[in-house]
Structures are given as C-alpha cells and as structure tokens.
Amino acid sequence: MVIVPQLLADARTTGHRGEICQCRFTRDGKFVLSSGWDGRVLLWEVQTGARISEIEVTSRPLTACASSPDGSKWLVGSMNGRAYQYDAVSHEMLSQEIWHTRPISRLAYSLDGRWMMSASWDREIALRSLVEKIDPVHLHGHGDLITGCQFSADAQYLLSWSHDRSVRLWSLETFSTEHEWTDHNSSVTAAAISPDSQWIISAGRDGIVLVHDVASRTVVGAIEQKAEVCDCFFLPGGKHALTVDVEGRAIFFHLPDLSPLKQLSTKHPLQSADLSPLGTQLALACKDGLVRFVQLEGIEEQPLRVIASSTDVEEPKGLGKLLGRATAKQVSQFDCPTCAATITRETAAHDQVGICPKCQQQLHFCFG
Numbered sequence: 001m002v003i004v005p006q007l008l009a010d011a012r013t014t015g016h017r018g019e020i021c022q023c024r025f026t027r028d029g030k031f032v033l034s035s036g037w038d039g040r041v042l043l044w045e046v047q048t049g050a051r052i053s054e055i056e057v058t059s060r061p062l063t064a065c066a067s068s069p070d071g072s073k074w075l076v077g078s079m080n081g082r083a084y085q086y087d088a089v090s091h092e093m094l095s096q097e098i099w100h101t102r103p104i105s106r107l108a109y110s111l112d113g114r115w116m117m118s119a120s121w122d123r124e125i126a127l128r129s130l131v132e133k134i135d136p137v138h139l140h141g142h143g144d145l146i147t148g149c150q151f152s153a154d155a156q157y158l159l160s161w162s163h164d165r166s167v168r169l170w171s172l173e174t175f176s177t178e179h180e181w182t183d184h185n186s187s188v189t190a191a192a193i194s195p196d197s198q199w200i201i202s203a204g205r206d207g208i209v210l211v212h213d214v215a216s217r218t219v220v221g222a223i224e225q226k227a228e229v230c231d232c233f234f235l236p237g238g239k240h241a242l243t244v245d246v247e248g249r250a251i252f253f254h255l256p257d258l259s260p261l262k263q264l265s266t267k268h269p270l271q272s273a274d275l276s277p278l279g280t281q282l283a284l285a286c287k288d289g290l291v292r293f294v295q296l297e298g299i300e301e302q303p304l305r306v307i308a309s310s311t312d313v314e315e316p317k318g319l320g321k322l323l324g325r326a327t328a329k330q331v332s333q334f335d336c337p338t339c340a341a342t343i344t345r346e347t348a349a350h351d352q353v354g355i356c357p358k359c360q361q362q363l364h365f366c367f368g
Helices: 318-323
Strands: 004-007 020-025 031-036 040-045 051-056 062-067 073-078 082-087 093-098 104-109 115-120 124-129 137-140 146-151 157-162 167-171 177-181 188-193 199-204 208-213 218-224 229-234 240-245 249-254 260-265 270-275 281-286 291-297 304-307 310-314 329-335 342-346 352-355 362-366
Touching: 004 260, 020 281, 031 062, 031 073, 040 062, 073 104, 115 146, 124 146, 124 157, 146 188, 157 188, 167 188, 167 199, 188 229, 199 229, 199 240, 229 270, 240 270, 240 281, 304 329, 329 362
Parallel strands: 020 062, 020 270, 062 104, 104 146, 304 362
Antiparallel strands: 004 291, 020 031, 031 040, 040 051, 062 073, 073 082, 082 093, 104 115, 115 124, 124 137, 146 157, 157 167, 167 177, 188 199, 199 208, 208 218, 229 240, 240 249, 249 260, 270 281, 281 291, 310 329, 329 342, 352 362
C-alpha cells in the first residue's frame, strides 16, 4: 500500500472561539461534529471543509460529542458531567441529564444501534440501552479517570483506557472485564481495537505506542514517538495503523510490528482527531478552533460494516402457503449508514458483502 496523506487548504470559515475538545465523523462520512471549550457544537461539511451549522449548548466547555448511526441525533457531553441530546435536523434539544459527577471524556453509539456509551473522569463507564427500557449499566474497574472508550465493530466488546495506565476489554454480554493490559508506564491517552478484534493499539502520555494481540494477550509491537498521542486508528484492511499526536503529526505504521510507513506533519497543535468510516479522510480538531482535513490517497476503500438491526421469520405467502409447500425463512434487516435505506436479506451463517440497492454503497453485512 502506498499512502499519500495531503493536508487540504483551509476553508474560508470561522470555527470555535477557543480550543476544540473533540471531533467525530457522522456515519456516512459526509460531516464532522465538533465540541469546544466555548460551549458550542459545530457541524462541518467534509467536501468543502466549511462550518455549516452550530448550536450554543452551554457556557461550560463541551468535552465530547457523537452522532447516532442513522445521523438523526447528536449527543454532547460537558465538563460538569451533563449530557445533551439534539435533533440533528431541527437542532431541538431532546434531553439533558446529569450522567456523571465529573467531565465526560467520550461518547459513542454501537454500530448495531443497541447501546449508547459515556465514559468519564469519575472512573465510570455508563451503557444505556436504545432498544429496551432498562436502567443504565455501570462498569467499574479503572483506578483513575477514563480517557476514552470504543465499541468493537461487531458490538460484542467495549475497549476502555485510563490514566491508571491500563487498557481494558469488556464483554457486552456479561458486562465484565475480559482482560486488562497493564504494559504502559504512563497514562494511556489513546487506544483502538481492530475491525476483526484481533489487535489493540494503545498509546501512553510518554509517547510509547503498543500493539496487543487479543488472543495471546501479549505485546507484539512497540515504538516511541516524539509527542503525546491524542488518537489512534486502524486503517481499512487491518494491516496498517495510524497515530495522531498533539503536535499535529500523523504517522502511519505497518502491523503488527509498528514499523513506520509514512509521516505527515501538519504543524497544527491538536486536541483530537477522527478517521472517516471509509478511512479516506482524517479530521483534525485544532487548538485554534478549526477542524482541518487530511485526504488519504492510496487507501483501499473497504465495505462499510453494518450489523443486523432485527431478525424475523418471514412466513410463506400466496399459493405456496395455500398448498403447504413453502417453508418460513429467517430474514435480517440492515440500515444503510449512507442513505438510511432499510435492506432485508435472508439470514446467513456467515458475513456477506453486498451493495445497497438505493445508493450503491458497498456494505459488509454482519448477521451476528
């Protein structure tokens, strides 16, 4: 793979009045949501790089943000532990609640649309069901503030990392710790789990980056960087990784040994970064209040992973039903993250790759 990262020219636009705490792509990859110290949440158009809308949420800093998988809702977290939900189109506030006693460090939705997650400096992870009326599930175990969390692509696991120098993998079936890695000698500032849940990459405040093999629970790659890493990602295909540091460097690596592949120095100090769902754009949350974009040429676009939102038994119809010759079949429904079309496919024992009939987006159907 030959990766050619290119920092795109700044759009003629205004941004946050101060530093950006976090930025996150929408599931279709067309927009980026950002939350800032000015108490505002902004929406940026990836194609033009321009800010296209904003919401004045509070006078307090907004420390985290996320867009729902279908793009209909925005979730925003604040310095005082309060979470806000907004309608993405009308910008109407749908709810506001105190979820934590200290700043919210990360918000996320699982790709199957079942869970909404919040992580906080209060050492707690809270999971809220989007399909059942149950009380939030609270996960405890970290000994210091939690700096981030991420759902696995198959929505079976949750990865968390903390200032207690540990990385934890949680089961979403039992809500217990599958394993804890304690190989870092400093606070863990960034981590990610690969799309196939085979590897975990994590980075410490001291610049040490590690790759963990999930099956063997061992460290299989290590490298030291010049500055603190604020975010890290796996590229499409799972053979390469990317780290972004607070000084604005984006460094690409081979896996699992972390041998360097490419580096881009943007010279823009950062707070946060995010990789688009297709892996072809990188959004940078810069300290001057602007979100900037890096185009990643040479990345092989992978099908977007979608998880069955429901599975039903489809009864036979028509003449077959009257004659008693047709048998019921099990079907699964998927929501296309690009155009929101509902796709019905016959349930299979193995994942399949296909195309959305409405927008022609390549999709990786996961039947669970």
